[in-house]
Amino acid sequence: MSVMRLGYVHVRVTDLDDASRHYEKTLGLQAMGQEGPRRYFKGWDEFDHHSVVIEEGGVGLVKLGMKVSSADDLTRFEANLARFGVTTERMAAGESHKVGEGLRVFLPTGQTMELYTDMEYVGNELGTLNPHAVIRDPRGLTVPRLDHMLIAGEDPALTERMFTECLDFHTSERLITDIETNDLVATWLFAGQTSHDIALIKGEQGKLHHFAFWLEDWQSILRAGDVFAYDDTPVDYGPTRHGITRGTTVYFFDPAGNRNEVFTGSYRCYADTPTITWTMDTFPRALSALQREVNESFLTVFT
Amino acid sequence: MPVMTLQIGAEPEVRLPVRTGETIDAAFTRAGYARRRKGCRRGGCGQCLITVLDGSVTDDRPVADTVLPPARRAAGGALACRAVPLGDVAVRADAGSIRCVSPLQRELALRELTRITSPES
Numbered sequence: 001m002s003v004m005r006l007g008y009v010h011v012r013v014t015d016l017d018d019a020s021r022h023y024e025k026t027l028g029l030q031a032m033g034q035e036g037p038r039r040y041f042k043g044w045d046e047f048d049h050h051s052v053v054i055e056e057g058g059v060g061l062v063k064l065g066m067k068v069s070s071a072d073d074l075t076r077f078e079a080n081l082a083r084f085g086v087t088t089e090r091m092a093a094g095e096s097h098k099v100g101e102g103l104r105v106f107l108p109t110g111q112t113m114e115l116y117t118d119m120e121y122v123g124n125e126l127g128t129l130n131p132h133a134v135i136r137d138p139r140g141l142t143v144p145r146l147d148h149m150l151i152a153g154e155d156p157a158l159t160e161r162m163f164t165e166c167l168d169f170h171t172s173e174r175l176i177t178d179i180e181t182n183d184l185v186a187t188w189l190f191a192g193q194t195s196h197d198i199a200l201i202k203g204e205q206g207k208l209h210h211f212a213f214w215l216e217d218w219q220s221i222l223r224a225g226d227v228f229a230y231d232d233t234p235v236d237y238g239p240t241r242h243g244i245t246r247g248t249t250v251y252f253f254d255p256a257g258n259r260n261e262v263f264t265g266s267y268r269c270y271a272d273t274p275t276i277t278w279t280m281d282t283f284p285r286a287l288s289a290l291q292r293e294v295n296e297s298f299l300t301v302f303t
Numbered sequence: 304m305p306v307m308t309l310q311i312g313a314e315p316e317v318r319l320p321v322r323t324g325e326t327i328d329a330a331f332t333r334a335g336y337a338r339r340r341k342g343c344r345r346g347g348c349g350q351c352l353i354t355v356l357d358g359s360v361t362d363d364r365p366v367a368d369t370v371l372p373p374a375r376r377a378a379g380g381a382l383a384c385r386a387v388p389l390g391d392v393a394v395r396a397d398a399g400s401i402r403c404v405s406p407l408q409r410e411l412a413l414r415e416l417t418r419i420t421s422p423e424s
Contacts (some may be wrong), residue, residue: 059347256347257343257345300340
């Protein structure tokens with residue numbers, strides 16, 4: 001499969017300094033510099049220049065980036081997407097800071113996605129010659145990397161087909177109304193071996209639900225909550241375990257109100273892994289296997 | 304110390320103390336109230352929208368126009384999670400949007416109000 005991972009999420013924030021403190025001090029990302037009204041950050045275990053971009057002014061998603069193995073893949077994807085009927089445009093190297101040339105895809109759900117092959121290499125914090133195994137001095141959550149995101153739109157089913165038919169994604173889990181009607185409410189899609197790189201939910205066009213960072217274990221999820229208490233980070237939902245994906249999690253908001261998540265556990269997926277289906281009558285347990293009740297802010301806050 | 308008069312729907316108005324620099328959300332949370340829709344609490348979702356009927360507020364951080372349109376703001380709209388009263392204020396919230404969840408905290412807030420508003424002896 002040629003899409004390797006979710007490479008970056010670029011969001012608007014109402015106050016650049018407040019948001020920087022959140023991403024650098026609370027999440028523990030490395031600050032990678034500023035260019036215009038944008039600041040760049042990466043996790044300690046990421047080797048490309050950045051995985052988070054925050055831009056001053058407003059709130060919500062600007063765009064997302066997915067890293068692709070080769071230029072041949074981009075050519076193949078461009079043809080697939082043209083046949084499918086999705087609008088794309090070629091992007092030149094440098095249009096996005098530190099990102100090479102690629103293909104910009106305008107998703108049916110309204111978001112802008114950039115497929116690229118190159119980003120400036122900076123190396124992770126441990127190095128590649130006889131490295132240590134951990135970051136010695138944690139800073140806040142000390143997240144190693146960006147993991148996935150969830151976006152909303154009017155037609156998640158069409159967008160799911162775009163990802164699976166054009167970009168080699170597979171579906172790990174789907175949430176439908178019921179077996180008889182089989183209308184799609186939400187879907188979780190993977191390009192690698194994690195249970196999802198991107199998920200789609202039926203809702204307001206173009207909106208962002210959350211973007212998530214990986215943590216190593218449940219203990220780290222608890223520690224995240226402890227750090228949030230120090231930094232007055234508002235908690236949305238959790239710590240808990242999702243029924244969907246089996247992942248353990250806690251959701252919280254950045255200083256502009258964009259929702260973040262830290263996530264771990266879940267399970268490994270391959271191209272032949274059977275898809276899991278959830279029906280809405282079981283939604284409370286799908287959302288939280290532990291609380292087994294609906295959290296209203298989780299369902300209603302989008303930016 | 305400012306006094307906030309809070310009108311929730313058609314309920315009798317409640318007068319609560321506001322500490323200098325604290326948001327409307329922080330003031331009524333301290334007084335034992337909670338919003339039914341807790342939202343993001345950082346000005347990004349608009350679920351804490353209230354109307355300022357009297358008095359002035361300022362936002363403690365910028366609020367996006369997409370969340371609080373200028374026309375709504377001009378009509379008295381404010382985000383409870385961002386608005387800091389600059390003096391006494393009267394605010395209105397939709398019926399059922401805020402309720403008392405911690406009665407002892409409300410009692411303590413009302414005692415605080417009595418202390419700050421009673422004449423010095």
